[in-house]
Amino acid sequence: MPSSRHQVQILAAVVFALTASMGWLFVAMPHPHGLGGLSGAAVVDAAADLKLEQAAALNVTVTSSASSAGGPAASGPRPASGPPPPGRLIIRSIGVNAPVLGVGVDKSGAMGVTNESYDVGWYNRGPAPGDPGDAVIDGHLDWYNTSHAVFFNLKNVQIGDDVEVQRLDGVSHHFKVTKVQSVGYNAVVPGLFAPTGPARLSLITCGGQWDVTKGEYLQRVIVDSILVS
Helix, strand or coil: CCCHHHHHHHHHHHHHHHHHHHHHHHHHCCCCCCCCCCCCCCCCCCCCCHHHHHHHHHCCCCECCCCCCCCCCCCCCCCCCCCCCEEEEEEHHHCEEEEEEEECECCCCCECCCCCCCCEEEECCCCCCCCCCEEEEEECCCECCECCCCCCCHHHCCCCCEEEEEECCCCEEEEEEEEEEEEECCCCCCCCCCCCCCCEEEEEEEEEEEECCCCEEEEEEEEEEEECC
16 A cells, blocks of 8 residues: 555645646636636737737738728728838836737728737728827737736726837837727717827727627727827
């Protein structure tokens, strides 16, 4: 008969194996609106390869669709001859330091989103941050692999906070937050996606309650900011 010490070692090995397998299943199973049991904000890898960011930001393949009133325009992507696109978004007050990818419109005519929890999407059919008009960047509240995606804390941004957008050529633009609001998911917001006027930046994520029937959150958190440098 094995000694009591040997039995303890065997039992510990079995428990470890079961824990590891269950942990793998927990992490691997996707959840459409986040895993409530996880904590900690999703942050971008500080060693992210800028070349990969450049390739992703310059990839402007999007799905054409008619736009709805107040929504994003259905024009084509910005010409490549203009200023370099944005490569990184930094909001120090809420710990965001994320790569920026170009997005267009989805099949419903709404602004597209990225496929990862840690990056954000710039609407590349409208103004770039720093250009005249309203540049728009969206990000996930939560995602399949986390309950705290890149814009989980966007609602906590304060008026006066600094928002920095770094272009792929190293030029940075700074914006000052002027308004934080929550609107219905299908609301028409005046000035959002405006192609002309003073240089502005709008940040968008989901908010409110998750509607199981509709399969989406019922609110949108919108942060408005103006160009200061």
